[in-house]
Amino acid sequence: MRRELRKDALELAFELVSARLTEISEADPAAPVSLYVNAALPDAFELGAMFKFNVQRGIRGVAARRGASADEPVVVQRSESGRDAFFSAIWISGKLKGELSPAELVRAEKLVRVVEEPEFERAPDGGAVALVVHLSDNPLMVAQALRAAGEGCADTRGRVERCRDALVVDGGAGNIPESAAEFELIVRRVYGAWRQWAAARPQYAELQTRLFIAAPASVAFALGWLLGHTVRVIPHPYQEGRS
Secondary structure (H helix, E strand, C coil): HHHHHHHHHHHHHHHHHHHHHHHHHHHHCCCCCCCEECCCCCHHHHHHHHHHCCCCCCCECCCCCCCCCCCCCCEEECCCCCCCEEEEEEEHHHHCCCCHHHHHHHHHHHHHHHCCCCCCCCCCCEEEEEEEEEECCCCHHHHHHHHHHHCCCCCCCCCCCEEEEEEEEEEECCCCCCCCCHHHHHHCCCCHHHHHHCCCCCCCCCCCCEEEECCCCHHHHHHHHCCCCEECCCCCCCCCCCC
């Protein structure tokens, strides 16, 4: 029952925002609109996946930036630094899928560490693989996620699987620097690292991909937009088969 109520709430939120975007578009197609995502991480991820196929109207950015179209969707993030209440964090566009240049890769590696062969108790007969994304100050998250991946836990739909393997993208201690450049760079690094890791392991192609995430809501939304059609998110605390 709880899962059904959650699904209904997400669909209602999507419908309300879509309707509002349509109203604004009809009144003034050039009016700038930003999306503020105040939601639990699994909800933000799944809303991002839903908006991937929203063709009614672009969610326009509150401000232009060099090299970006004014029509690109922007997701605003609440600041934790105390300098500003909110900041424009991620422009949602095909650029997020772009391969990092050598210089961008150097910058990204200063912000996050990619671990292609993490140590954890793998399930040789498991029906899934894990993508662990740690981008907030939660020192226990990676170890807890890998343990849950190996032992088995439920996704948002209640499906329980154990993981044969995992990829970890770890931002370490502290939070992401609060600028769109760093936020978008990290999202691109996560997406690119996952695509590269999966392509190198075709034996896992038929397995479910499960996302364990600790990150700002804007990042979860962006990753949902990028990966939500094929990836299932795992809510925390990790639970074994409970609804």
